Amino acid sequence: MDVVCLADPLPAGADATRLLGGKAAGLVTMTQELGLPVPPAFTVTTEVCRRFLAEGWPAGLDDAVRAALGRLEAATGRTFGGGERPLLVSVRSGAPVSMPGMMDTLLNVGMTPTVREALARESGDPRFAADTWLRFVRGYAAIVLGLPEDEVNHAAMHDDTPAGLLAAAGRVCALADRFGGIPADPFAQVTEAIRAVFRSWECDRARVFREREGIDGTLGTAATVQAMVFGNLDERSGTGVAFTRDPSTGARGAFGDYLARAQGEDVVAGTHAVSGLEALRSQLPAVYDELLRHLDRLERHYRDMCDVEFTVMGGALYILQVRVGRRSPLAAVRIAVDMAEDPTFPLTRREAVERVGAETLQALAKLGGVDPAAAPIGRGLAVSPGVGAGVLCCDAGRAASLAAQGVSVVLARPETSPADVHGMVAAAGLVTTTGGVVSHAAVVARGWAIPAVCSLQDAVVEEDALVVGGRRIAEGEWVTVDGTRGLLFAGDCRADGAADIPEVRLLRQWAAELAEAGPGDGAAAAPAGARPVSRFDVLRALGLKGLAAAERVAAVLDADAGAVEAELRAAAEAGLVRETPRGFAMLPAGRDAVLEALAAERAAIDPAAIDAAFAAFDALDREFKALVSGWQQAAPAEADAAWAAALSGLEQLHARLGPVVAQAAGLVPRLAPFAGRFEQALAAVRAGDRSMLASPLKESYHTVWFELHEELIALSGRRREE
Known part of the structure; x- marks a missing residue:
């Protein structure tokens, strides 16, 4: 199965995430199970990616892609590559494990000068058509042809008029011609974009990310081809990313960024000034309310905080992606506890305990504070909580080198991109002068518990210095990042002492209670007919646990739970154990009986x-x-x-x-x-x-x-x- 249309049922037993990647698996769920407004799409599978990387473009794949494009045409009522209502597509990467921003995605595929003119006639807006054309050629040149981004960006500079946009696109095309050019055939654009997505699985930034996250390098990525919806169409259009809860603090309520008359890359790249979701509420209140309903449904379906990408086109809402969202350690604990305490939410206390790993709690324990006497020199958005200090560095490569020498580093950048990953991994703190709560810098920092501040006000990153409010801090000088409050300090201003977080105490209390109640930890009580056990077997197992329910004792003995409970109740009547609300506990007489039995057992052994x-x-x-x-x-x-x-x-x-x-x-x-x-x-x-x-x-x-x-x-x- 090389190409899968996401509206079709998957074969019985198929692992959707492994075959289609997490992104497309989410689209299948939203399309087939939840009925959400998702543009039609098909996916070229991870199996094809693995074959492509090993052997090249598979025979017969062209025909399968053409057939799938035909189904997109039928579903949208549009024509790919021409007609009065042209169809454009995005070609998106999507691995079985979330790797945000590490691989390539290309939008507006299928654009030609003829298609551009048709879009201008259909929309009545030559600027929209010219903007979409420039976005396509710019993306193709950088992603598929591999042109240096700084050269592409320089060529693409414009005055935002239709003529200026077209002139910029012409310069980018001329630049691209030196490296093979942009195909005039829309189908060739699609296949070349798919190839680029597959190749990006092996790019340096993806390799670094996989090594850091422990992701299997043999998984490969899928390539999802989806009908375009245009957030840059008109004043009733836009794009955004929403979390179902605050990924930094864990607070309830939708949280994210929205940018009117834009496409998704404008939000996540951190290169534009963005607004919160309140901007959408003010601009299109009915769309905002619809988004909230979808967010609630997705969170309850996935039983976790979700990260959702959406586009509004002409006042109509479309959901483009859903995944379980990355979050700070603080948010991880608060979200798990809040969901488990909500009687209407489908998450148990046991699941909440299992969801928060030891590394999360360790990270929280290391969250310190800032000296109360310290005065901040800059303020921005608090996107990843915690406090980190180190020498300032304005280059990711230099940051990685310093960190390898054991130097604590704070990385400062105008914005980050996947190319900065190697420096971000090593940083004790992160500062950017642009970008919002869903920018690359914010997402990566939260996932790795790196204290971070984005959109630092009145600040400029130079080659070897950060200038904040007119004050110049040179590379090598110490700074402190307070990602909890969104503050930057000169010098090492850390204070000792970890925060006392009530949710952590509650979670640990639940963990202790559940461990005593058992089994619930991967072990299951044996079925009827399991190995018989003696009173001594049961008492010895209970003695090792200290306090446990009958089910847990049965699980560790590989015995029938009913038989174990009967023995425990008989032992209770004999004064050897006592039953408590949380399970059975040994009494002194029970301990003496176990020691006596152990001595007899030992005497019979060589x-x-x-x-x-x-x-x-x-x-x-x-x-x-x-x-x-x-x-x-x-x-x-x-x-x-x-x-x-x-x-x-x-x-x-x-x-x-x-x-x-x-x-x-x-x-x-x-x-x-x-x-x-x-x-x-x-x-x-x-x-x-x-x-x-x-x-x-x-x-x-x-x-x-x-x-x-x-x-x-x-x-x-x-x-x-x-």
């Missing part, structure tokens, strides 16, 4: 054999602790590399652990479920759940390891103090 099992485990124990500590103590900039190293080390350790667990279970059969518990935890870690390596509140690998260690200590007659 001491040399159990000592050998303990020694084999103890040798691995030292390695495992070093592995976990190395990952937990890694610097934030090294988190992904440390995780990769930890995962690799865990795989090797797990292979050597198997025979040890089998050896122990051969001596003490009730230890047999440990093998399955280790496998379950490792499967969750492999699937990307980092909390399942060492979270003490889950059936993580470390939890299972700790409990087996306790068993072997007791069975070999040792004490933990030893």
Whole structure:
């Protein structure tokens, strides 16, 4: 399946995101499940991308693309490449994992001088047609032909009149002619744009991003071809990006940017002065209300904060993209807690706890403040909270080099682009003089918890200095970025002490309660007919947990939950345990009974054999602790590399652990479920759940390891103090 029309049902068992990429999978959901206003589209799949990168343009793909374009014509009532109502398309990248701005997208494909004239007649606005023509040739020259952006931008300068726009387009075309030219055939434009999208999967900025985010480099990207809607058409048109909640603070309510009479690239590039969504509310209140309804529906469907791109054309609203939105660590916690506390929202407390990973909480713990006596030298938009300080640097390459030497750097740019990623990754703080809350700088900073301020007022970035309010700060001088309040300070003005965040305390409280109530951590109670268990089995497992529901005890024993609960209730009647609102707890008499049973069990085991099992485990124990500590103590900039190293080390350790667990279970059969518990935890870690390596509140690998260690200590007659 090379080309998929997004209005058609997918084959049974198809993974939409992996086949079509996240962007097109979202379009399928909005089109087929939610019935939202989405322009018709088709997707050239990730499978084709992988073949193209390995072998070149596949045979038969031209015919498939032509057929799909024909379906777009039928759906829109327009003609691609000509006619009185011409059809233009966008060609957008979209990987299975979100990589915002890292790959290429080309708008207004299918433009020719003849099409431009037809658009002018249809719209009655020669300026709109000339503007769209210039946008196309400019994008094609930079993205498909690879011309230097500064040369293209210089050639494209204009006075915003129809004549000026056409003259600028002519200069860009002349420049493009030196590098192969812009095809006069609209179909060739589409296929060349698809090729460019596929090639962008291997560009430097995408590679850097994938390495930083731990994304599989073999996934490839899809190329989605979608009928254009024009936010630059007239005064009742525009484009925007909306979050269903504030991605910086987590506050409820739509939050984003809107730019009247513009196309999407104008908003996300950070090169234009943008307005908030209130501008749309003032300009087109009915459209604003419709957008809010769609945002609420999308958030409830995805059960998470969503990032939505939209265009308004002639007063009609179109939704162009939806994805689960990137957010700051502070917003991640607040959103999860708020959703779980809302009885009308489809998110449980357990899901909220599982959604917030250890790295998020670690990032929050490091959020400091600014010395109250410090006076800011500049103000802008607070787009990514936190406080960061370092030497000022105005070039991404220099920032990356300094950071590699261990220097703390604050990167200042007029705006950022994907080409700045290598410098942004290393920065302790980020400042831009343009762009809004959904600009490239803001999105990337929030995703990596980099304190950031955008649209710094009265500021200019020079080659080697930042000038703020007439004050010149040279590269190498220290500055402090307060991304929580949108402030910039001269010098290192950080104050000690992390913020006390009530939502974090509540989330941790939920986590503790849920861990005690169990199972809910990836382990499921065994079905009826599972291995029988004794009173001792149940009490020993409960003793290792301390406090747990019957279901959790059954899950770790690989036993029937009903049988386990019956044993626990019988033990309660005998005064060995007590039942609490959060589960069963051991009583002193129960602990004494377990110690007595352990002594009897130990007496029946060959001491040399159990000592050998303990020694084999103890040798691995030292390695495992070093592995976990190395990952937990890694610097934030090294988190992904440390995780990769930890995962690799865990795989090797797990292979050597198997025979040890089998050896122990051969001596003490009730230890047999440990093998399955280790496998379950490792499967969750492999699937990307980092909390399942060492979270003490889950059936993580470390939890299972700790409990087996306790068993072997007791069975070999040792004490933990030893």
